[in-house]
Structure formats: C-alpha cells, structure tokens
Amino acid sequence: xxxxxxxxxxxxxxxxxxxxxxxxxxxxxxxxxxxxxxxxxxxxxxxxxxxxxxxxxxxxxxxxxxxxxxxxxxxxxxxxxxxxxxxxxxxxxxxxxxxxxxxxxxxxxxxxxxxxxxxxxxxxxxxxxxxxxxxxxxxxxxxxxxxxxxxxxxxxxxxxxxxxxxxxxxxxxxxxxxxxxxxxxxxxxxxxxxxxxxxxxxxxxxxxxxxxxxxxxxxxxxxxxxxxxxxxxxxxxxxxxxxxxxxxxxxxxxxxxxxxxxxxxxxxxxxxxxxxxxxxxxxxxxxxxxxxxxxxxxxxxxxxxxxxxxxxxxxxxxxxxxxxxxxxxxxxxxxxxxxxxxxxxxxxxxxxxxxxxxxxxxxxxxxxxxxxxxxxxx
Amino acid sequence: xxxxxxxxxxxxxxxxxxxxxxxxxxxxxxxxxxxxxxxxxxxxxxxxxxxxxxxxxxxxxxxxxxxxxxxxxxxxxxxxxxxxxxxxxxxxxxxxxxxxxxxxxxxxxxxxxxxxxxxxxxxxxxxxxxxxxxxxxxxxxxxxxxxxxxxxxxxxxxxxxxxxxxxxxxxxxxxxxxxxxxxxxxxxxxxxxxxxxxxxxxxxxxxxxxxxxxxxxxxxxxxxxxxxxxxxxxxxxxxxxxxxxxxxxxxxxxxxxxxxxxxxxxxxxxxxxxxxxxxxxxxxxxxxxxxxxxxxxxxxxxxxxxxxxxxxxxxxxxxxxxxxxxxxxxxxxxxxxxxxxxxxxxxxxxxxxxxxxxxxxxxxxxxxxxxxx
Numbered sequence: 001x002x003x004x005x006x007x008x009x010x011x012x013x014x015x016x017x018x019x020x021x022x023x024x025x026x027x028x029x030x031x032x033x034x035x036x037x038x039x040x041x042x043x044x045x046x047x048x049x050x051x052x053x054x055x056x057x058x059x060x061x062x063x064x065x066x067x068x069x070x071x072x073x074x075x076x077x078x079x080x081x082x083x084x085x086x087x088x089x090x091x092x093x094x095x096x097x098x099x100x101x102x103x104x105x106x107x108x109x110x111x112x113x114x115x116x117x118x119x120x121x122x123x124x125x126x127x128x129x130x131x132x133x134x135x136x137x138x139x140x141x142x143x144x145x146x147x148x149x150x151x152x153x154x155x156x157x158x159x160x161x162x163x164x165x166x167x168x169x170x171x172x173x174x175x176x177x178x179x180x181x182x183x184x185x186x187x188x189x190x191x192x193x194x195x196x197x198x199x200x201x202x203x204x205x206x207x208x209x210x211x212x213x214x215x216x217x218x219x220x221x222x223x224x225x226x227x228x229x230x231x232x233x234x235x236x237x238x239x240x241x242x243x244x245x246x247x248x249x250x251x252x253x254x255x256x257x258x259x260x261x262x263x264x265x266x267x268x269x270x271x272x273x274x275x276x277x278x279x280x281x282x283x284x285x286x287x288x289x290x291x292x293x294x295x296x297x298x299x300x301x302x303x304x305x306x307x308x309x310x311x312x313x314x315x316x317x318x319x320x321x322x323x324x325x326x327x328x329x330x331x332x333x334x335x336x337x338x339x340x341x342x343x344x345x346x347x348x349x350x351x352x353x354x355x356x357x358x359x360x361x362x363x364x365x366x367x368x369x370x371x372x373x374x375x376x377x378x
Numbered sequence: 379x380x381x382x383x384x385x386x387x388x389x390x391x392x393x394x395x396x397x398x399x400x401x402x403x404x405x406x407x408x409x410x411x412x413x414x415x416x417x418x419x420x421x422x423x424x425x426x427x428x429x430x431x432x433x434x435x436x437x438x439x440x441x442x443x444x445x446x447x448x449x450x451x452x453x454x455x456x457x458x459x460x461x462x463x464x465x466x467x468x469x470x471x472x473x474x475x476x477x478x479x480x481x482x483x484x485x486x487x488x489x490x491x492x493x494x495x496x497x498x499x500x501x502x503x504x505x506x507x508x509x510x511x512x513x514x515x516x517x518x519x520x521x522x523x524x525x526x527x528x529x530x531x532x533x534x535x536x537x538x539x540x541x542x543x544x545x546x547x548x549x550x551x552x553x554x555x556x557x558x559x560x561x562x563x564x565x566x567x568x569x570x571x572x573x574x575x576x577x578x579x580x581x582x583x584x585x586x587x588x589x590x591x592x593x594x595x596x597x598x599x600x601x602x603x604x605x606x607x608x609x610x611x612x613x614x615x616x617x618x619x620x621x622x623x624x625x626x627x628x629x630x631x632x633x634x635x636x637x638x639x640x641x642x643x644x645x646x647x648x649x650x651x652x653x654x655x656x657x658x659x660x661x662x663x664x665x666x667x668x669x670x671x672x673x674x675x676x677x678x679x680x681x682x683x684x685x686x687x688x689x690x691x692x693x694x695x696x697x698x699x700x701x702x703x704x705x706x707x708x709x710x711x712x713x714x715x716x717x718x719x720x721x722x723x724x725x726x727x728x729x730x731x732x733x734x735x736x737x738x739x740x741x742x743x744x745x746x747x748x749x750x751x
Contacts, residue, residue, distance in 0.1 A: 302453070302454075302455050302456065302497075303455075303497060303500050303501060306453050306501055307500075307501060307502075309451065309453075310416075310451075310501065310502070320454070321421075321432050322431050322432045322435040322438070323419070323421050323432040323434035323435050323437070323438040323454060324419055324421065324438045324441075324442075324453070324454025325421040325454045325455065325456035325458075326454075326456065372500065
C-alpha cells in the first residue's frame with residue numbers, strides 16, 4: 001500500500017513504540033497511586049507534560065491530557081463558553097473547521113449560544129477583517145484552526161491573536177494538523193487554548209492535549225477522580241503520554257527536514273503531473289506542506305477513490321456519511337460554493353514512509369485513473 | 379460475448395451488497411469460488427433518523443462486517459440522484475395517474491443493472507452479482523434469464539426488463555438455491571447477517587406506513603366511493619392509496635360479501651367498489667402493455683407462452699401479439715382477476731423469462747375496461 005493519507009492518521013514510529021513499551025509491560029502503575037510503581041508512572045506523565053509544554057512555549061501546568069483532538073476541541077469550546085457565559089453568549093468560528101469544532105458549535109447553538117461562522121476566501125483563508133467585523137462586546141470565544149486538514153491553508157493566527165489581545169474573548173485554535181510541520185509558540189501567537197493530537201504526528205492513537213493558558217476559566221465537563229488538576233477525570237493514559245512525548249521530540253528534531261521533504265514531494269507531484277499532461281489545480285494556498293488538495297476536472301469522486309485504492313494507493317476526499325457514501329466537503333463548499341470543483345477534488349497528504357519516487361508513482365497512477373474519466377474510456 | 383468461461387482468478391466481480399443475507403452469501407460464494415470480489419453498497423435514498431443518522435447506516439455496518447469476514451474490499455456508492463430521477467419520479471408520476479407502479483422493476487432496470495453496472499465496469503469489473511433468486515445461463519449464443527430454483531422466491535418478475543447486454547455482465551450466484559439453504563450457508567460461514575430478518579416492502583419506504591409516506595410527496599384528494607352503478611358507498615382518502623382487487627381499508631360494512639376495489643375514475647376522482655372477491659368487473663381476458671422489453675431475441679409475430687401479472691402469482695397460458703407501435707397485446711386463455719395498470723406483465727417459456735412490459739389497459743370481449751383507470 002502506498003499511503004498518502006497522513007492527514008487522516010499516521011503510522012507510529014518505531015521509536016515511539018519503543019518508548020511506550022516499558023509503560024505497557026513493566027511500569028504500568030497508576031500515576032495517582034501512593035506506591036513506587038505509581039510514582040514511576042507519575043514521573044513519566046510529568047516528563048511528557050514538560051516536553052509537550054516546551055514544544056509549544058507553554059508551561060507544564062497549562063497542558064491537560066485528553067483522548068485526542070476531538071475531546072480537546074469539545075472541552076475547549078464547551079468549557080470556555082459555560083465558564084464565561086455571564087460575559088456574553090457570542091462565539092466566532094469559521095466554516096472550514098474540523099467537525100470536532102463545527103458540530104460542537106452547532107450543539108452550542110442548540111444550547112442557546114450565538115455562533116458566527118466566518119466565510120473564507122477561495123484559498124480557504126479567513127481574513128483578519130472578517131474576524132474584526134464579527135467581533136462584538138459579548139463575544140466570549142473565537143475558535144480558528146491553525147491549518148486546515150483538507151486543503152492545508154494556514155490561517156492568520158498571529159494577527160487574530162493580536163487582535164484579541166485587548167478583547168475579553170478567548171482565542172482557541174485547533175492545531176491538530178499543523179503541529180508536525182509548524183513552529184508554534186502560544187505566547188508569541190496570543191493563543192489561549194490549543195488542541196493537539198498524537199496520532200497525526202506518528203504517535204499513538206487515543207492521546208491528545210488541550211493547552212489552557214493560565215488564568216483561562218473552563219467549566220469542568222468530566223467528573224470523577226482528581227486527575228489533571230480536576231480538569232479531566234479518569235486514569236491517565238501513561239503509555240500514550242510517553243508515546244506522544246517521543247513523537248513530539250522527533251517532530252521537533254526533524255521538523256525542518258520534513259518540511260523540506262514535503263515541499264520536494266509536492267514539486268515532484270506537480271512536475272510529474274505536468275509531464276503527463278494531467279489537467280489539475282491546487283486547492284488552497286499558503287499550505288501546510290504535507291497536504292496537497294488537487295482539483296482534477298472531470299473525475300467522479302467515488303469511483304476515482306475506489307480505482308486508486310484498487311491500484312494500492314490510499315488518498316482521500318471530504319468525509320463519508322455513516323452509510324459510507326462520500327459527501328461534498330464542507331471546506332471546499334466554503335471555498336467554491338456549489339461548483340463541481342467540490343466534487344472533483346482529492347486530498348493527498350505526505351508523511352513518514354513516503355519517498356519522492358513514491359510520489360512520482362502516485363502521479364502516474366493519478367494520471368492513469370484521471371484518463372479513464374476524461375477520455376471516456378472504460 | 380461470453381465472459382463466463384474466464385477463469386475465476388482472472389475475473390473481477392462487483393457484488394451489490396445490501397447488508398442482507400442473500401447478497402452476503404452471494405459475495406461469500408463467489409469468493410469461495412476464487413473470483414476477485416469487491417463488495418459495493420448502494421446508497422439510493424437520502425434519509426436520516428431523528429438523531430441525524432443515515433437510515434442506511436445499519437445496513438452498511440452489516441456490509442462492512444460481512445466483507446471483513448469474507449476478506450473482500452468494500453465501498454459505498456451514492457446513486458441518490460439517479461434513483462430519484464429514474465425511479466422515484468416515475469413512481470410518483472404513476473401514482474398521479476392513479477396507477478400502481480412497480481419501483482423494483484424500474485430499480486433493477488435503471489439502477490442495479492445500469493448505473494451500478496456502469497460503475498462496476500468502469501472500475502474494471504467483468505460482472506456484477508446480486509442476491510436475486512434468478513439464474514443466467516449462456517445457451518446457444520444467448521444469455522438466458524431463468525427462474526430462480528426456489529419457486530417461492532423467484533425474482534425474475536422484477537428482472538424482466540433486463541437486456542442481453544445487461545445479462546451478459548450479470549451473475550446470480552444463489553439463484554440455484556433455496557432460501558433456507560442460503561441461510562444455512564450463512565450460518566455455517568458464521569456471516570454476521572445469517573439471522574438478519576428479510577427486508578419487506580418497497581426499499582425507500584421501509585417499515586414506514588405507506589400512506590403516510592406517499593402523502594409527503596403527493597397531495598391526497600379525498601373523494602367518493604361508489605359502485606359501477608353509481609350507488610355511493612362512502613368516501614375514499616385519495617385514489618393513490620388504493621389498488622385494484624384490494625379489500626382492506628375501504629371501511630364499508632354491512633351484509634353480504636366483503637367489498638373490493640374494482641376501478642378508479644381519475645378525472646372525477648371516484649373509487650369504484652364491488653361486492654365479492656370474484657366480482658365480475660375485476661375480470662378481463664386481454665391486456666395492452668407498453669415499455670416492452672425482451673431478454674433475448676425479439677419475437678416476430680404472435681406466439682404462445684405463459685405470463686404473470688403480479689409477483690407471487692402462478693403464470694398462466696397466454697397468446698402474445700407484439701404490435702407494430704412497440705406495444706404488446708396479451709390474450710389470456712382464461713379470464714384473469716385484477717389486471718392492474720402500472721404493474722408488469724412478464725412472459726415465460728418454461729423456466730426462461732422472455733421479457734415483459736408495463737400494463738396499460740385491460741379488455742373483456744374486445745371491449746376496454748375504461749373504469750380501471
């Protein structure tokens with residue numbers, strides 16, 4: 001299988017597994033326990049917390065472990081609005097957020113909050129002006145993702161952070177897709193809340209964190225034990241945290257190199273497609289380097305993806321409904337309206353394990369499958 | 379062209395998997411026989427439950443479970459637009475005319491063996507396979523559509539519109555089996571759907587109330603219920619809710635035999651009723667049908683065969699006369715009850731399903747029964 005769907009999830013690195021293994025087999029203690037094995041687990045958890053905090057320019061007590069990006073987003077949104085609803089009921093977000101944010105926002109609306117969904121331009125970016133225009137005295141939260149998971153477009157996070165510096169609204173960003181390739185310092189960027197997940201950066205599934213800036217009030221949504229300073233009850237996922245730590249360390253060391261490699265891969269993809277005479281356009285601009293969303297005029301999405309799968313190439317598009325059929329992407333719809341472009345675009349996402357040669361082969365398969373649609377050949 | 383001689387290992391078959399036991403066993407058998415099998419779930423209807431979950435979800439979940447058990451790739455494909463345009467619009471149009479359409483016949487003709495078949499061929503498949511109780515055999519240079527071996531389950535009635543081109547690309551791997559044996563195979567293979575209840579009714583309506591469903595799409599126009607002699611017997615809820623020969627839901631009591639629907643006057647919105655199952659007005663000795671289609675060679679001139687006028691009915695001897703305008707006149711040896719416009723008339727020569735057409739008119743003694751709508 002040639003895997004080009006790293007924006008969906010990534011393979012775990014061997015180093016990560018190696019780091020985790022002792023905490024699954026030998027150091028299996030509960031960090032809350034008062035005995036030695038518990039203390040060992042606690043020490044590992046805190047070490048992970050320190051590494052992750054440093055990674056984004058935070059302090060360890062600002063990091064709350066969660067089960068992943070979705071839980072982090074949900075906690076950030078519901079936690080802030082319920083702790084701050086006395087200051088207002090208005091929330092701002094964008095039309096291109098991950099469903100973990102969008103569907104949570106829809107629920108907030110049902111619960112009586114007033115949500116503004118900002119439009120994006122044709123590159124998939126929100127403008128600072130649109131945030132400024134939407135901002136009201138009773139706005140309590142602004143949630144804008146760092147880099148989009150479908151088209152990769154990086155949002156004006158620093159400017160929004162600066163804009164909100166002297167406003168009561170908290171600033172949340174879902175950085176799940178961006179953490180592997182971007183340097184993020186929450187203090188520099190003016191971020192109050194940030195969601196992260198391990199499995200998008202070659203870490204294990206089932207672990208993520210929410211950065212909560214000191215002083216930000218969140219209503220607790222999870223009751224039970226006193227873990228995570230009573231912010232998230234439940235026995236901590238110590239092996240997961242250790243794995244996340246290792247994955248973050250690798251990401252930090254290799255970041256510049258990965259960015260460079262992904263840029264080469266994108267160039268190789270475009271170059272080969274050009275050589276093969278494939279008509280295409282890239283959706284999104286100022287992209288996260290590992291995500292390339294291609295508009296391939298004339299294709300039909302469902303058979304296209306099946307044919308790529310049959311050739312052993314994993315790529316993706318939009319999202320599937322619960323009955324499996326592919327729905328037009330809300331991100332592309334926000335960018336292009338009801339244009340056919342939303343139904344003729346696929347996402348390719350690079351990652352660890354891909355080579356430039358793999359990408360050239362991918363381009364060849366794409367060309368072959370595109371031609372079955374554009375040449376009327378069966 | 380006969381692809382059936384191709385070695386299984388070199389033959390790719392796309393199975394239309396519905397999440398039911400029949401299509402599960404279909405995929406399982408083909409895989410056992412060594413074919414390259416791909417399971418595809420068709421999502422033909424856009425509907426969500428009170429929690430916003432697609433109603434097709436449970437069925438798709440079953441497709442996933444079975445495909446993983448068998449060890450085949452699975453996908454879903456969306457034919458909602460095709461289904462709406464080519465099946466549902468027809469379905470509504472027929473009801474507007476006071477007729478009783480057969481959406482399953484249309485679904486096979488336009489979706490399963492057209493849109494879906496085209497989709498499969500584009501993927502590079504040699505065949506599509508479904509869990510229908512019917513058989514296809516290549517005899518004398520012709521792909522013959524044959525009745526399913528299980529008399530109770532034979533589904534050729536719904537497949538009557540298939541052409542040679544469609545049949546050439548079709549497999550019905552359970553057509554030679556009895557339903558109970560299909561269940562046994564499913565159980566022996568431990569398939570997740572082995573004990574799943576068979577679906578009933580029209581697929582897009584499911585278990586819902588038919589009347590309520592139809593009223594969401596067509597305005598119901600209540601009117602008068604009367605005998606053919608003009609005696610008013612009550613009121614009806616809308617002609618589309620009734621079909622010829624129907625007994626239930628009339629709400630006419632009183633002495634004597636039960637009452638039945640014997641006709642409709644669409645212009646004046648009148649439902650005709652008559653007393654007794656064998657009411658004379660329900661009987662005819664010939665019919666005229668259109669949208670004629672043959673599964674094999676097109677017959678020239680009049681010929682003898684048998685015919686069915688509705689599903690789950692014994693076929694009866696008839697004389698078939700194709701007309702020059704593409705319609706067909708079918709004369710029955712014995713008068714038949716409740717020949718219903720909109721339903722299919724399907725022709726057989728022994729086990730061979732020859733084709734069929736859509737019933738438009740019924741006749742008795744050369745006179746058209748204008749009261750049946």
